[in-house]
Amino acid sequence: xxxxxxxxxxxxxxxxxxxxxxxxxxxxxxxxxxxxxxxxxxxxxxxxxxxxxxxxxxxxxxxxxxxxxxxxxxxxxxxxxxxxxxxxxxxxxxxxxxxxxxxxxxxxxxxxxxxxxxxxxxxxxxxxxxxxxxxxxxxxxxxxxxxxxxxxxxxxxxxxxxxxxxxxxxxxxxxxxxxxxxxxxxxxxxxxxxxxxxxxxxxxxxxxxxxxxxxxxxxxxxxxxxxxxxxxxxxxxxxxxxxxxxxxxxxxxxxxxxxxxxxxxxxxxxxxxxxxxxxxxxxxxxxxxxxxxxxxxxxxxxxxxxxxxxxxxxxxxxxxxxxxxxxxxxxxxxxxxxxxxxxxxxxxxxxxxxxxxxxxxxxxxxxxxxxxxxxx
Numbered sequence: 001x002x003x004x005x006x007x008x009x010x011x012x013x014x015x016x017x018x019x020x021x022x023x024x025x026x027x028x029x030x031x032x033x034x035x036x037x038x039x040x041x042x043x044x045x046x047x048x049x050x051x052x053x054x055x056x057x058x059x060x061x062x063x064x065x066x067x068x069x070x071x072x073x074x075x076x077x078x079x080x081x082x083x084x085x086x087x088x089x090x091x092x093x094x095x096x097x098x099x100x101x102x103x104x105x106x107x108x109x110x111x112x113x114x115x116x117x118x119x120x121x122x123x124x125x126x127x128x129x130x131x132x133x134x135x136x137x138x139x140x141x142x143x144x145x146x147x148x149x150x151x152x153x154x155x156x157x158x159x160x161x162x163x164x165x166x167x168x169x170x171x172x173x174x175x176x177x178x179x180x181x182x183x184x185x186x187x188x189x190x191x192x193x194x195x196x197x198x199x200x201x202x203x204x205x206x207x208x209x210x211x212x213x214x215x216x217x218x219x220x221x222x223x224x225x226x227x228x229x230x231x232x233x234x235x236x237x238x239x240x241x242x243x244x245x246x247x248x249x250x251x252x253x254x255x256x257x258x259x260x261x262x263x264x265x266x267x268x269x270x271x272x273x274x275x276x277x278x279x280x281x282x283x284x285x286x287x288x289x290x291x292x293x294x295x296x297x298x299x300x301x302x303x304x305x306x307x308x309x310x311x312x313x314x315x316x317x318x319x320x321x322x323x324x325x326x327x328x329x330x331x332x333x334x335x336x337x338x339x340x341x342x343x344x345x346x347x348x349x350x351x352x353x354x355x356x357x358x359x360x361x362x363x364x365x366x367x368x369x370x371x372x373x374x375x376x
Contacts, residue, residue, distance in 0.1 A: 002033045003367055004078050008071060008085040008094045009043075010036035018177075018259075018285050020110065020147075020170045021086050027173075027352055028084060031360055035078045037071050060089075067093035075101045081367045082106065088113075088133050095140035104142035104366040108168075109134075111147070111277035112154045119275045120208065135160075142366050145359075147279045148302050168359050169302075170279040172288040174351045180260025181289055187264035196231035197329050200266035200291075202259060203282055205240025209275040214242055216272055216318060222249030224322040229329050234270075237262060263289035267335065268328050270294045272321050278302050284350050287311070287342035292335035294324045305349060309334075311341035 007025050028034055042063040046056055071094055075083065084106045085094035091107040098105035113134055117127040138144060138160055145168045146152050152165045182190070188198070201217055203210035214236050222234045226249040233249060236242075237256040246252055256262055263269070269286035271293065279302035286293040294313045300306045308314040313328060315321025328335055348354060 002031065003082070004033045004035055004080045005082040005084055005363075005367075006035045006037055006071060006074055006078075006080050006094070008037050008067070008083060008090045010034075010038045018172055018281055020108075020281065023171065023173060023352065024084075024086075024108065027356055027359075028363075031363075035074050035080055037067070037074050040066050040070070042066055064089065064093050068096050071097040072100060075103070082363060084108065084363075086110075088130060088137060091137050091141070092133060095137055099140060105140055106143045106145065106363065106366070107137055107141040108145045109151075112151055112158070114158055115154060115277045119277050131158075138164075143362060148304075150301060150304070151278065166362055168355060168362075169350055170281050170284060171350050171352045171355050172284050172346060174288060174347065174353055177260060177285070177288050180258065180264075182261060182264040184264060187261050191261060191265055193265055196233055197229055197268070198266045199225070199232060199234040199325060199329075200237070200262055200269045200286075201234065201271070201282075202237035202256065202262070202285075203273075204238045205242065207240075209273050210238065211240065211242075212275065213272045214238075215244075217270075218242065218244075218246045218250040220318055221270075221272065221322045221325065222247050224319075225249065225326050225329070228326045232329060235262065235266075259285070260289070263291060266291050268292050268294065268325060270321075270325060271299060272296060272315065272318070273298055279350075283312075284346060288346045288351065290339040290343045292328055292338040293342060294321060294328065296321065303345075303350070305345055310338075311345050312338060 005028065007028060011021055011025060042059055045051060046059050046063050067090065071083065075097055080103065082104045083094045083098045085091035086108050087110065095105045113127060113130045141164060144165045146165055147169050149167055152162055152167055155165060156162045201213065203213065205211045205214055217234050217236060225232050233251055235251050235253055237253040237259065239255040242252060263286065269291045271280055271283050273280060274296055276298060280299050283293060283295055283299050283303065294315055295306060296315055306312050313324040315324045
């Protein structure tokens, strides 16, 4: 019988989702008997901006207590061997339950609080309060997962001992991606795209850096590209609102349940994201679909293997970014070469087929009581 573990929080997501948490849940469910602990009703209210801040802080404390109690009950009832928790707040509740049960806690940390706070303009109080939580969690955790070596180094700079930090990058499920990818012309027919150059950006617009990207595309990039490539259209996929009418060269798609079809139809994929931390999941998806991709320097912070004119193009600033997209649309040979090389990068370092065995060795070792250090 496989080991039982708790995954916190259990999330419902379509199989096509390439986000880190659903991907991890799917893969851990293949290896272990995963016990679900779902977020409660209070959790949704904690992040409701329509509720006053003092009320949300009070709700946060109630939510943490609720998650802790439900996690502890599940751990006792199901006799789990490990708790795998996402993010700081769920990991805090999971860590307390793990301590009481005497089992390992794995804290999956998507981004360090110092760089996250700076990138999103959070207050000093927010930063210091969350830094205290991260130091507590570090002591509770048997292993801390970070998405890149840069993240691990950042924690060292902040005074954390990095012996229990393990780099497990955000990855794509290549098998699932390959099943969804279609020949370009077939995808265009299925999507009703008759002709013209197709440029694709995707990401939820409820996340401020993605909204900034979409506004840049509509206001600057699409008009600039259309001056040289009149038949080009930038398609923007993702939930949320732009807040204004898109320009003539941009088209809003809203939430797209079948992203692979749009990746298949694209001539060029773009990630004009200038703020954020960690690995940009969208870039991994674009490269895995064998599509020529234009990124900003931010993407190389999480994926240092990205090289200009080798496996992508890098737009150093908004104007330069637009020029790279225009140039790429006019060079089919370069598009094909960048697509091939980008796919090879994902196959070697950013797919679950390559990274999954490392994660499983780590979790198996922790459940056997082994002390793990840094590399698996």
